Amino acid sequence: MEKKYAREMAVIGVHSAKFPNEKDSYNLTNAVRRYELEHPVINDAEFQVWQQYSCRAWPTLMFIDPLGNVIGKHEGEMTYDAFDKLMVQMITQFDEEGELDHLARPSNFQKSEDTPLKYPGKVLADGASGRLFISDTNHNRILVTTLDGSVKQVIGSGEEEMADGDFASCAFKHPQGVALDGETLYVADTENHAIRKVDLAAGTVKTIAGTGEQGKTREGRRLGPTMDLSSPYDLAHHNGILYIAMAGIHQLWSLELATGMIGPFAGNGHEAIKDGPLATAELAQPCGITTDGVKLYFADSETSAVRSAGIDPAGRVQTIVGLGLFVFGDADGSDHHVRLQHPIGITNYDGVLYITDTYNHKIKRVLPGTKSAFTVLGTGKPGHVEGTLDQAQFSEPSDISFANDKMYIADTNNHAIRVADIETGVVSTLEISGI
Numbered sequence: 001m002e003k004k005y006a007r008e009m010a011v012i013g014v015h016s017a018k019f020p021n022e023k024d025s026y027n028l029t030n031a032v033r034r035y036e037l038e039h040p041v042i043n044d045a046e047f048q049v050w051q052q053y054s055c056r057a058w059p060t061l062m063f064i065d066p067l068g069n070v071i072g073k074h075e076g077e078m079t080y081d082a083f084d085k086l087m088v089q090m091i092t093q094f095d096e097e098g099e100l101d102h103l104a105r106p107s108n109f110q111k112s113e114d115t116p117l118k119y120p121g122k123v124l125a126d127g128a129s130g131r132l133f134i135s136d137t138n139h140n141r142i143l144v145t146t147l148d149g150s151v152k153q154v155i156g157s158g159e160e161e162m163a164d165g166d167f168a169s170c171a172f173k174h175p176q177g178v179a180l181d182g183e184t185l186y187v188a189d190t191e192n193h194a195i196r197k198v199d200l201a202a203g204t205v206k207t208i209a210g211t212g213e214q215g216k217t218r219e220g221r222r223l224g225p226t227m228d229l230s231s232p233y234d235l236a237h238h239n240g241i242l243y244i245a246m247a248g249i250h251q252l253w254s255l256e257l258a259t260g261m262i263g264p265f266a267g268n269g270h271e272a273i274k275d276g277p278l279a280t281a282e283l284a285q286p287c288g289i290t291t292d293g294v295k296l297y298f299a300d301s302e303t304s305a306v307r308s309a310g311i312d313p314a315g316r317v318q319t320i321v322g323l324g325l326f327v328f329g330d331a332d333g334s335d336h337h338v339r340l341q342h343p344i345g346i347t348n349y350d351g352v353l354y355i356t357d358t359y360n361h362k363i364k365r366v367l368p369g370t371k372s373a374f375t376v377l378g379t380g381k382p383g384h385v386e387g388t389l390d391q392a393q394f395s396e397p398s399d400i401s402f403a404n405d406k407m408y409i410a411d412t413n414n415h416a417i418r419v420a421d422i423e424t425g426v427v428s429t430l431e432i433s434g435i
Helices: 025-034 048-052 080-096
Strands: 013-015 041-043 060-064 070-075 122-126 131-136 141-146 151-155 178-181 184-189 194-199 204-209 232-238 241-246 251-256 261-266 286-291 295-300 305-310 316-321 345-349 352-357 362-367 372-377 397-403 406-411 416-421 426-429
Touching (some): 025 041, 122 178, 122 406, 131 406, 184 241, 194 232, 241 286, 251 286, 295 345, 295 352, 345 397, 352 372, 352 397, 352 406, 362 397
Parallel strands (some): 013 041, 122 397, 178 232, 232 286, 286 345
Antiparallel strands (some): 060 070, 131 141, 141 151, 178 184, 184 194, 194 204, 232 241, 251 261, 286 295, 305 316, 352 362, 362 372, 397 406, 416 426
């Protein structure tokens, strides 16, 4: 919309934050950079603009005419087609009234400095093959390195597109979670709303689910290439089935790799925290997923919760820690005393869950049996500090993986992969070489 109507429409983003971490202007600046927004964004940390415009919902669209008058309001998301139709009507009207000048507006937008990694979202360490798979999200590519950071393969041209082909010509759009099965890597191509299959031996990429369009389907199963997906964010593979954290419609999905059939696995699509049978449970923007072969465990980000879903079709969704959409904080302990703040990454290591408590800038250990959570790394303040476990600082870490007694962390806002040596208790930054 901004590109199409660059001479007719001005966009101003108003950020009225839900989470305390999002109120900080430094963190907001990173979010604006990460999502590559070029319009100005107000940090409405005290909800002053929200109140002045009588907002009640995220998101709310306010329509303002060329003279500065509020002429309309829309609560909730709006489709491109509906928005486009409305813009045509408004432009026609204000042109007839002589109020539009159609002049190009100067932009103060400045691109951020490029770095070897740019907002890496997810990481997967594979000790058996000595490889590290990094979703270099804002470079729109996947890096395959050794565990000490030497680049072996670069998957993706870097263009923001959806294209199959060899590693040099294929393209992703802000990829996130990955899952490995031998020499096959599966990628959650988040903003292309697709699942991609990478043949690491042949050097090719193929789309196996998703059309490239964002979908609203919350039930039924279809062949992968014919089904619209909605922001797939993370993946877990088990027994020929790929489980997908479908963040955009608050569900877990499953893709049967032998048949290519895909559809919802858990959650009815309503955004809430409600346990129960797989089909009727309610989730809230799941962004991380892992499995122990019996249950799926997922980071239910908007409810600041860690939850599980039985793999058996008769299984249930159960909450391990977390209470609701507006219950969050930073408190270790057990059961209802635990507080997290928008966790995104999760992994299972030696029967214990580890999460990135993203908005608390921490790594935490979660024990399902006792419904407890404890801080392992991070001081609670954003930063990029090396050293011992009690000194290390991160900035919105988004994923975690283990290999050879080391913890690999996607330290998203620091544009880095951090490594915590479990034996020595020292945290360092992985040096990426050979790009």
